Amino acid sequence: MAYDNDNIFAKILRGEIPCDKIYENDHALAFRDINPQADIHVLVIPKGAYTNMTDFAAQASDAEMAGFVRAVGETAKAVGVTDDGYRILANNGAHAKQEVPHLHIHIFGGQPLGRMIKPPEN
Numbered sequence: 001m002a003y004d005n006d007n008i009f010a011k012i013l014r015g016e017i018p019c020d021k022i023y024e025n026d027h028a029l030a031f032r033d034i035n036p037q038a039d040i041h042v043l044v045i046p047k048g049a050y051t052n053m054t055d056f057a058a059q060a061s062d063a064e065m066a067g068f069v070r071a072v073g074e075t076a077k078a079v080g081v082t083d084d085g086y087r088i089l090a091n092n093g094a095h096a097k098q099e100v101p102h103l104h105i106h107i108f109g110g111q112p113l114g115r116m117i118k119p120p121e122n
């Protein structure tokens with residue numbers, strides 16, 4: 001799938017739409033999800049134009065990969081979920097119901113999170 005430069009996270013990266021920033025480094029940005037699914041719900045995105053993890057894993061440089069993974073860890077620390085634990089998740093494509101076509105890792109925490117996967121709704 002070709003990258004859509006008008007997706008909402010591309011606009012956040014360009015500063016066209018505001019976000020509640022938690023952490024930033026040369027290769028990644030982390031901000032609070034607009035529609036939180038847990039007491040703490042943060043998104044970590046690479047600054048490069050990657051649609052999903054498949055694209056990122058194939059195309060990103062080693063420095064981008066290191067920066068992105070480092071950002072996940074630093075963001076978890078910044079929001080205070082490392083002691084009690086947290087969940088990371090990345091929806092990729094239609095079966096996972098990925099809504100925004102720019103790679104993003106969700107960080108959930110701040111409460112017990114239940115089972116890893118719920119039965120499908122339909």
Ligand code: DGP
Pocket residue numbers: 008017019020031032033034035090091097098099100101
């Ligand atoms: P996914 O289904 O994995 O593609 O999740 C997309 C997430 O992005 C969803 O949890 C809501 C969040 N989101 C959508 N638009 C915005 C926005 O404009 N700002 C922020 N902070 N989050 C957004």
